[in-house]
Amino acid sequence: MTRPWPATPAFLRRLTQFNRRWRQRHRCLARWTGGGWWARGSVISPELRAWYNAFLPPDELQRDLRLLALDDLPQRSLLPSALEPDAPPPLSVPDWWATLNDDFAGHLDLEPDSFPALLCNLADPSRMGTDTGRYPEQTAPLLDWLDRQPASNRLRLLDLGCGVGLGTYELAALLDDRNRPAEVRGVTAEGLEVWMASHRRLPHDPCRQRRFPTLRPHTAVAVSFRRGHAEDYCDDDAGAAYDLIVCNGLAGGRFLSAPPQLNAFLDTLERLLAPTGLVLLGNRFHDGSRPGVERLMRLAVQRGWSLSGHWQSLQLERRPRRPY
Numbered sequence: 426m427t428r429p430w431p432a433t434p435a436f437l438r439r440l441t442q443f444n445r446r447w448r449q450r451h452r453c454l455a456r457w458t459g460g461g462w463w464a465r466g467s468v469i470s471p472e473l474r475a476w477y478n479a480f481l482p483p484d485e486l487q488r489d490l491r492l493l494a495l496d497d498l499p500q501r502s503l504l505p506s507a508l509e510p511d512a513p514p515p516l517s518v519p520d521w522w523a524t525l526n527d528d529f530a531g532h533l534d535l536e537p538d539s540f541p542a543l544l545c546n547l548a549d550p551s552r553m554g555t556d557t558g559r560y561p562e563q564t565a566p567l568l569d570w571l572d573r574q575p576a577s578n579r580l581r582l583l584d585l586g587c588g589v590g591l592g593t594y595e596l597a598a599l600l601d602d603r604n605r606p607a608e609v610r611g612v613t614a615e616g617l618e619v620w621m622a623s624h625r626r627l628p629h630d631p632c633r634q635r636r637f638p639t640l641r642p643h644t645a646v647a648v649s650f651r652r653g654h655a656e657d658y659c660d661d662d663a664g665a666a667y668d669l670i671v672c673n674g675l676a677g678g679r680f681l682s683a684p685p686q687l688n689a690f691l692d693t694l695e696r697l698l699a700p701t702g703l704v705l706l707g708n709r710f711h712d713g714s715r716p717g718v719e720r721l722m723r724l725a726v727q728r729g730w731s732l733s734g735h736w737q738s739l740q741l742e743r744r745p746r747r748p749y
């Protein structure tokens with residue numbers, strides 16, 4: 426695997442200390458318990474957690490990984506939020522492994538060249554499920570909307586909570602296929618997601634990296650990414666309003682479901698959307714998140730939005746449409 430940025434001497438020194446310390450602790454655990462006994466798919470019982478926590482304290486691991494990351498990353502803003510000083514540590518090291526790809530789970534000796542991939546995996550854990558082709562029911566309203574846009578208009582599209590950008594490029598490819606000049610911007614919370622999306626690289630997941638949709642050479646569709654939050658995003662380049670805003674897998678889910686956040690999210694939509702613009706909200710949440718999405722739907726109606734579709738695939742417009 427090619428390292429995306431060069432390793433600094435400070436990082437390499439700290440990594441040697443890290444590996445010595447955590448390998449030794451892991452060996453001690455194995456001696457006491459007759460072998461490590463976490464494997465992918467194991468139930469993480471309170472007893473297993475207690476054993477691991479006695480030898481491999483998760484808050485210390487989180488701190489040591491943060492220090493390593495700060496020595497390795499080219500910019501502080503790329504630090505995964507899971508390593509920020511105010512982020513809650515995982516319940517135990519097995520709980521942490523369970524969120525990671527196989528390359529990083531089950532051991533604590535880290536390779537210098539794969540450390541950036543581990544950081545990318547922390548910023549984009551597999552539970553995020555970011556991928557292409559996740560919201561096929563959005564295609565019909567999207568094409569219907571596109572047909573209604575004057576052909577000469579340079580369209581502006583925003584993808585809020587875009588993750589590593591696979592869906593953003595999919596949107597761009599759809600416009601590119603139809604020869605529609607456009608600017609497509611993806612906004613997401615993690616600095617490393619912005620890096621991965623902008624570079625079209627997923628160092629932790631080469632399989633998924635192959636699924637970045639490609640645009641034709643000399644395309645009239647420009648794609649860009651910024652770090653930001655759906656509750657207060659403002660364009661740094663003060664562009665015009667957006668004709669279409671997409672927000673998938675975010676609104677009403679675990680990242681954004683409290684009423685103040687939902688109202689702030691609606692403020693963002695109202696500030697950034699052109700008066701005749703369209704908002705598409707999709708999700709693949711399980712039923713437990715449905716009340717969060719329905720809360721958003723109620724607030725939107727109270728604020729004068731017209732809604733159509735269903736809770737996992739909604740269309741919102743400012744102009745009156747048939748009532749939901």
Ligand SMILES: C[S@@+](CC[C@H](N)C(=O)[O-])C[C@H]1O[C@@H](n2cnc3c(N)ncnc32)[C@H](O)[C@@H]1O
Pocket residue numbers: 553554555556559585586587588589592612613614615618653654655656672673674675680681
């Ligand atoms: C479940 S993923 C969805 C990614 C992509 N839209 C999709 O549907 O495939 C949610 C994404 O939102 C980002 N995120 C979390 N909180 C956010 C916020 N407040 N504003 C913008 N993005 C956020 C996460 O980093 C993550 O990439």
